Amino acid sequence: MIEPARTVDQVLAELEELRARDLPTHGGRTLAYVYDSGVAEADELGRRALAMYGSTNGLDPTAFPSLLHMESDLIATARRLFHGDDEVVGSVTSGGTESILLAVKTARDAAGVDDPVLIVPTTIHAAFHKACHYFGVDRIAVPVDPHTFRADPVAMAAAMDEHAGRVVLVAASAPSYAHGVIDPIEEIAGHTRERGLRFHVDACIGGWVLPWAGVHQSWDFAVDGVTSLSADLHKYAYTPKGVSLLLHATPELRRHQFFASADWPGYTMLNATVQSTKSGGPLAAAWAVVRYLGDEGYARLVRTALDGTTALVAGVAEIEHLQVVVPPDSTLVAISADDSCDVFTICDLMLERGWFVQPQMGFAGGPATMHVSLSAATAASVPDFLDALAAAVATAVERGPIVVDEDLRAAAESLDPATLDDDAFAGLLQVAGLAGDTGAVEVPAQMAPVNALLDVAPPRLREALLTAFLDHLTR
Numbered sequence: 001m002i003e004p005a006r007t008v009d010q011v012l013a014e015l016e017e018l019r020a021r022d023l024p025t026h027g028g029r030t031l032a033y034v035y036d037s038g039v040a041e042a043d044e045l046g047r048r049a050l051a052m053y054g055s056t057n058g059l060d061p062t063a064f065p066s067l068l069h070m071e072s073d074l075i076a077t078a079r080r081l082f083h084g085d086d087e088v089v090g091s092v093t094s095g096g097t098e099s100i101l102l103a104v105k106t107a108r109d110a111a112g113v114d115d116p117v118l119i120v121p122t123t124i125h126a127a128f129h130k131a132c133h134y135f136g137v138d139r140i141a142v143p144v145d146p147h148t149f150r151a152d153p154v155a156m157a158a159a160m161d162e163h164a165g166r167v168v169l170v171a172a173s174a175p176s177y178a179h180g181v182i183d184p185i186e187e188i189a190g191h192t193r194e195r196g197l198r199f200h201v202d203a204c205i206g207g208w209v210l211p212w213a214g215v216h217q218s219w220d221f222a223v224d225g226v227t228s229l230s231a232d233l234h235k236y237a238y239t240p241k242g243v244s245l246l247l248h249a250t251p252e253l254r255r256h257q258f259f260a261s262a263d264w265p266g267y268t269m270l271n272a273t274v275q276s277t278k279s280g281g282p283l284a285a286a287w288a289v290v291r292y293l294g295d296e297g298y299a300r301l302v303r304t305a306l307d308g309t310t311a312l313v314a315g316v317a318e319i320e321h322l323q324v325v326v327p328p329d330s331t332l333v334a335i336s337a338d339d340s341c342d343v344f345t346i347c348d349l350m351l352e353r354g355w356f357v358q359p360q361m362g363f364a365g366g367p368a369t370m371h372v373s374l375s376a377a378t379a380a381s382v383p384d385f386l387d388a389l390a391a392a393v394a395t396a397v398e399r400g401p402i403v404v405d406e407d408l409r410a411a412a413e414s415l416d417p418a419t420l421d422d423d424a425f426a427g428l429l430q431v432a433g434l435a436g437d438t439g440a441v442e443v444p445a446q447m448a449p450v451n452a453l454l455d456v457a458p459p460r461l462r463e464a465l466l467t468a469f470l471d472h473l474t475r
């Protein structure tokens with residue numbers, strides 16, 4: 001069968017219909033994945049810039065000087081915001097993960113040691129795990145303080161010494177995604193400086209918040225010893241998806257980020273980032289929105305989001321059975337529940353009420369939690385959110401905590417994913433509730449039982465099961 005041509009109106013109608021099944025990106029009720037300024041003009045401007053530059057190609061900055069110009073402007077803005085001096089250089093990437101991949105790769109290649117090691121707190125974003133996996137770097141994850149969930153600088157220094165000669169990079173967060181707290185950047189930098197090590201600050205989610213938040217600690221290039229920093233624009237700069245920044249303290253530190261190959265009959269490939277052909281759309285959109293909002297705009301949006309966060313934290317404290325895991329330093333909140341109910345049930349009930357809160361599994365003895373990334377557009381609805389949350393908790397308490405079948409729990413705890421073949425995974429997906437009776441993989445209406453089962457599974461099995469899920473979903 002051939003694919004017939006359709007009219008513009010038909011295709012647009014189809015796009016609208018498909019979109020209607022997604023989580024809303026605007027309106028302030030989706031509390032992870034998307035960030036909403038609530039400024040309609042900024043959104044419209046971003047969309048128009050995205051469309052205007054969607055077909056340009058950042059592959060060759062001499063062919064598209066507009067892109068080089070906009071990239072330089074964004075780096076200059078970031079350098080100022082993050083207290084960098086004139087030596088600071090940077091690149092626009094497609095997202096936080098790409099910025100982090102490049103930071104790790106650059107450090108690894110610059111060090112040129114046989115068995116490279118990355119030292120991070122256990123709360124570091126999983127993008128660093130991916131970087132280690134892709135680039136053959138050993139990740140040493142150092143437990144964080146169990147009460148503050150912040151990195152432990154003394155333990156990290158001990159890890160640096162234990163792996164002396166192999167450490168290519170040390171990294172920490174400002175703030176961490178799961179708990180929203182800033183690691184003690186100055187103390188860690190003291191240890192990396194003393195040992196001449198590179199130190200990356202992951203400000204992917206805090207980069208466009210903290211400069212206006214009046215935080216009491218230094219976390220950026222103001223700290224002597226910070227050698228690179230990542231900051232996403234497609235989060236709290238409220239720009240369309242596909243854009244992040246990676247900065248290095250000096251051109252020398254950046255050198256191994258570049259890739260060139262003249263060893264073929266085509267053009268000499270010369271790339272600063274992982275992508276080669278890359279759309280200028282996200283860059284142009286980010287440039288446009290950052291110029292439109294300006295420092296004043298961001299100061300106002302940050303104040304709004306932080307006031308909303310404070311109100312949310314205070315409100316959660318009033319709801320019996322719930323607890324904010326740690327007072328947040330920014331706009332991210334982790335909420336746990338006591339034994340009378342399940343956070344996974346609460347997440348499902350919130351979704352029924354039109355609020356998406358993101359379930360986070362228990363980790364390293366810590367409880368399962370609900371994650372909230374609070375945007376400026378959410379702040380005004382915090383009282384509504386708290387009402388919905390209180391109602392969801394009451395219902396979740398009536399239902400009681402989810403009890404995972406003992407046999408299932410035992411199986412989950414003892415299964416070695418390395419021994420499972422495709423059929424075994426298909427069976428497991430069915431048992432876990434991620435596949436129907438026919439074996440067809442589907443997204444269940446109620447995620448809570450699935451999440452509760454995954455929560456008792458060790459991380460390796462969680463990864464394997466969800467990978468099998470995605471694999472089957474995309475077959």
Ligand SMILES: *Cc1c(COP(=O)(O)O)cnc(C)c1O
Nearest residue numbers: 095096097125127177202204205
């Ligand atoms: C979002 C995030 C990342 C990864 O960024 P993506 O844009 O999702 O690839 C890395 N670190 C932190 C702290 C983040 O919040």
